[in-house]
Amino acid sequence: MASILVFGETDEAGLSAPTLEMLGAASRLSGELGGGVSLALLGSGLSDAAASAGPAGADTVYTADAESLASYQTDSYLPVAQGIVEQDSPAVVLMSQSSMGRDLAPRLATRLGTAAIMDSLGLEIDGDRVKATRSCYGGNARQVVTVQTDPQVITVRPKSQDPLEADASRSAEVVAVDVAEPNLRARTTGKEQAEAEGIRLEDAEVVVSGGRGLGGPEAFADLESLAGVLTAAVGSSRAACDLGWYPPSQQVGLTGTVVSPTLYVAIAISGASQHMAGCGGSKNIVAINKDPDAPIFSFSRFGIVDDYKKVLPALEAAFAQALD
Amino acid sequence: MDVIVCVKQIPDPETPAAAFKVDEAAMQVLPAQGISPVISPFDAQAVEAALRIKDASGDGTVNIISLGPDSARDAIKHSLAMGADEGYHLKDEAFEGGDAWTTALALSRAIQHLGVPDVLIFGRQAADWDQGTVGSIVAELLDLPSATVLRAVELNGESITVSRVVADGFENIDLPTPCVLTISNEFGDPRYPQLRQIMQAARKQVTELTAADLGLDASDVGAAGSRVQMHALFQPTSDVEVEIIEGDTPEEKAAGLVNALREAKIL
Ligand SMILES: Cc1cc2nc3c(=O)[nH]c(=O)nc-3n(C[C@H](O)[C@H](O)[C@H](O)COP(=O)(O)OP(=O)(O)OC[C@H]3O[C@@H](n4cnc5c(N)ncnc54)[C@H](O)[C@@H]3O)c2cc1C
Ligand SMILES: Nc1ncnc2c1ncn2[C@@H]1O[C@H](COP(=O)(O)O)[C@@H](O)[C@H]1O
Numbered sequence: 001m002a003s004i005l006v007f008g009e010t011d012e013a014g015l016s017a018p019t020l021e022m023l024g025a026a027s028r029l030s031g032e033l034g035g036g037v038s039l040a041l042l043g044s045g046l047s048d049a050a051a052s053a054g055p056a057g058a059d060t061v062y063t064a065d066a067e068s069l070a071s072y073q074t075d076s077y078l079p080v081a082q083g084i085v086e087q088d089s090p091a092v093v094l095m096s097q098s099s100m101g102r103d104l105a106p107r108l109a110t111r112l113g114t115a116a117i118m119d120s121l122g123l124e125i126d127g128d129r130v131k132a133t134r135s136c137y138g139g140n141a142r143q144v145v146t147v148q149t150d151p152q153v154i155t156v157r158p159k160s161q162d163p164l165e166a167d168a169s170r171s172a173e174v175v176a177v178d179v180a181e182p183n184l185r186a187r188t189t190g191k192e193q194a195e196a197e198g199i200r201l202e203d204a205e206v207v208v209s210g211g212r213g214l215g216g217p218e219a220f221a222d223l224e225s226l227a228g229v230l231t232a233a234v235g236s237s238r239a240a241c242d243l244g245w246y247p248p249s250q251q252v253g254l255t256g257t258v259v260s261p262t263l264y265v266a267i268a269i270s271g272a273s274q275h276m277a278g279c280g281g282s283k284n285i286v287a288i289n290k291d292p293d294a295p296i297f298s299f300s301r302f303g304i305v306d307d308y309k310k311v312l313p314a315l316e317a318a319f320a321q322a323l324d
Numbered sequence: 325m326d327v328i329v330c331v332k333q334i335p336d337p338e339t340p341a342a343a344f345k346v347d348e349a350a351m352q353v354l355p356a357q358g359i360s361p362v363i364s365p366f367d368a369q370a371v372e373a374a375l376r377i378k379d380a381s382g383d384g385t386v387n388i389i390s391l392g393p394d395s396a397r398d399a400i401k402h403s404l405a406m407g408a409d410e411g412y413h414l415k416d417e418a419f420e421g422g423d424a425w426t427t428a429l430a431l432s433r434a435i436q437h438l439g440v441p442d443v444l445i446f447g448r449q450a451a452d453w454d455q456g457t458v459g460s461i462v463a464e465l466l467d468l469p470s471a472t473v474l475r476a477v478e479l480n481g482e483s484i485t486v487s488r489v490v491a492d493g494f495e496n497i498d499l500p501t502p503c504v505l506t507i508s509n510e511f512g513d514p515r516y517p518q519l520r521q522i523m524q525a526a527r528k529q530v531t532e533l534t535a536a537d538l539g540l541d542a543s544d545v546g547a548a549g550s551r552v553q554m555h556a557l558f559q560p561t562s563d564v565e566v567e568i569i570e571g572d573t574p575e576e577k578a579a580g581l582v583n584a585l586r587e588a589k590i591l
Contacts, residue, residue, distance in 0.1 A: 074469070074470060075469060099473070099488075099489075099491050102456060102472065102473065103470075103473075105457075106424075106456075106460035106464075107460045107461070107463065107464045107470070109457075109461075110425075110460070110464035110465065111464055114551060115424065115425050115552050116457055117552060118454075118456055118457060119455075131555065135454065136452065136454050136455075137335075137337070137344065137453075137454070138337050138451060138454065139560075140339075140344040141344070141346055141557055141558065141560075142556075142558055142559070142560050143351075143453075143554055143556065143557045144554070144556040144557075145552050145553065145554050145555065146552070147551060147552055148550070148551055148552065148553050149551045185469035185499065185500055185503075186469040186471050186498070186499045186500075186503065187498045188496065188497050189485075189496045190495070190496040191493060191496070192493045192494045192495075192496075193492060193493045194492055194494075202491075238509065241510075242509070248475070248489065248510050249491075249492065249493060254454065255508065255509055257491070262590065263590055263591075272338075272341075273341050284588070285564075286585070292568075295340075295341060297566045298564075300564065301564055301566065301567065302566065302567050302568075302569055302581055302584050303567070303569065304569050304577045305568060310574040311574045314573075314575040314577070314578035315578040315582075317578070318579050318582040319582055322586065322591060323591070
């Protein structure tokens with residue numbers, strides 16, 4: 001019996017960064033709860049990822065390896081996930097606040113007769129409960145909550161937890177799970193990949209974001225040029241996405257991507273709470289805004305009050321020189 | 325096609341941060357002076373999606389359910405003014421202090437009470453607690469297929485085709501009816517009711533239903549039936565102090581910023 005069962009995800013690199021972070025959190029929490037850490041992987045071609053589970057902190061790794069699980073679908077994942085929870089009977093189930101976690105966690109929790117807490121930022125043990133701190137009211141408030149039923153299902157915001165130092169001397173017991181032919185009611189028929197140019201937002205050490213104050217889509221080309229100099233990813237506010245100036249996949253915020261780079265440069269963005277919900281975890285925010293009273297300045301370490309059109313060319317030149 | 329949409333009335337999520345206050349002891353958000361509650365924005369988009377399905381199919385009804393205190397009636401009235409047909413208000417002291425589970429339980433009972441329609445539509449998340457679970461819980465309770473966080477919904481003969489927003493793009497999904505959908509902001513703007521429609525909506529029927537009407541005991545719902553417990557509610561504080569980079573020209577400001585970033589070892 002494990003105290004904590006993590007539902008992991010994989011990408012080209014093997015276990016995804018949020019999975020490693022959850023294993024880090026699980027190791028920390030299981031020390032206090034007693035019991036081990038298990039990892040569940042659903043997918044196709046999982047052996048490499050499974051092999052890195054031990055070094056990343058898992059004692060047991062369940063692999064449900066089947067063509068039918070190659071990509072996430074509610075109807076195919078749900079019964080398999082349920083089976084793994086029943087086999088492992090954990091006290092706590094962790095999932096990432098990802099496209100999968102958002103969809104799977106509440107359905108799985110309901111099927112198990114319990115409840116899910118979504119998008120936790122902080123996790124702490126209190127007796128046999130995990131107290132989760134989460135953002136609400138568009139980032140204006142935080143609440144501390146526990147699930148009173150078992151198992152306690154919690155989704156975890158990416159970058160909110162620290163992974164362990166990989167320890168190659170550790171290994172996990174691999175348990176292969178049988179996968180029955182799924183009964184697909186909702187069926188994924190195709191996928192439109194967002195143009196994955198440049199650096200992924202969530203991985204970037206530097207993010208340059210633009211908002212409605214840019215005045216039009218053309219300005220994003222200038223942001224991309226600045227981003228090139230800074231080896232940065234380009235993000236945008238929802239206002240800019242809603243206006244069709246930049247693709248929704250680049251939206252930063254409550255309903256977009258959550259980023260926590262070392263440097264976040266917000267250009268012509270006002271700093272609404274729902275935008276800050278996606279970038280407030282950045283280590284340093286720099287704002288360029290013509291309005292000295294823009295809320296963004298109260299979250300920023302440095303600011304320039306001016307028309308971005310005047311500042312941007314000078315800034316790109318200054319960065320290019322400094323980073324030469 | 326018959327559609328039911330579940331909508332929630334919430335404090336206006338566009339309330340400026342400076343006007344947002346919580347009562348930490350009561351673990352409640354205080355109403356902001358002069359800013360009225362609104363229908364949760366994703367729920368207005370859910371109503372829009374429902375009206376388009378009804379129009380595309382050429383017949384059927386769009387009915388609205390909301391659980392909440394008196395103010396929930398306004399979310400229903402807004403939906404009716406947008407063009408929905410009938411409203412159902414789940415109103416009972418027993419519902420107070422509930423969580424996503426008790427809300428979903430009551431909504432699912434109300435849906436069964438009205439008859440499960442072809443399509444059930446929710447917002448991706450209520451913009452107060454930002455959880456995003458009620459639609460999925462209802463789908464599970466009613467054993468229906470679901471697709472969440474959608475930017476497009478289309479009627480395709482007897483089935484529904486949707487586009488789901490995922491981290492790296494969009495997925496196309498086909499669902500049979502009956503099914504559960506949750507709508508995201510990428511869906512686009514909902515229609516805004518005109519005065520004439522608001523007046524027509526005043527005459528449309530809103531039926532109130534209690535826990536007992538839905539075959540629920542007071543201990544099943546509200547605080548008594550909740551599975552999640554809140555221990556604290558507070559406003560985060562920011563301890564950064566901004567340094568505005570001064571300069572006579574944009575060039576000076578830019579150079580000053582780059583210098584400051586270097587000195588702070590951020591570059
Ligand atoms: C439920 C909900 C969810 C939401 N989710 C998100 C989300 O995920 N992400 C998100 O970003 N938003 C989200 N929003 C929207 C959010 O509330 C704001 O409306 C949005 O972030 C504003 O975008 P903006 O800062 O680009 O635009 P505005 O608020 O219009 O700000 C534009 C800024 O540009 C400045 N400016 C104008 N011209 C210039 C110039 N020439 N030079 C320099 N500065 C200039 C202005 O001073 C202003 O500060 C959400 C809202 C709701 C209700
Ligand atoms: N009290 C309620 N009454 C009616 N519908 C609700 C209520 N609470 C939540 N919903 C619906 O469920 C969706 C998701 O809510 P939540 O899971 O609370 O974020 C909302 O967008 C609504 O469609």
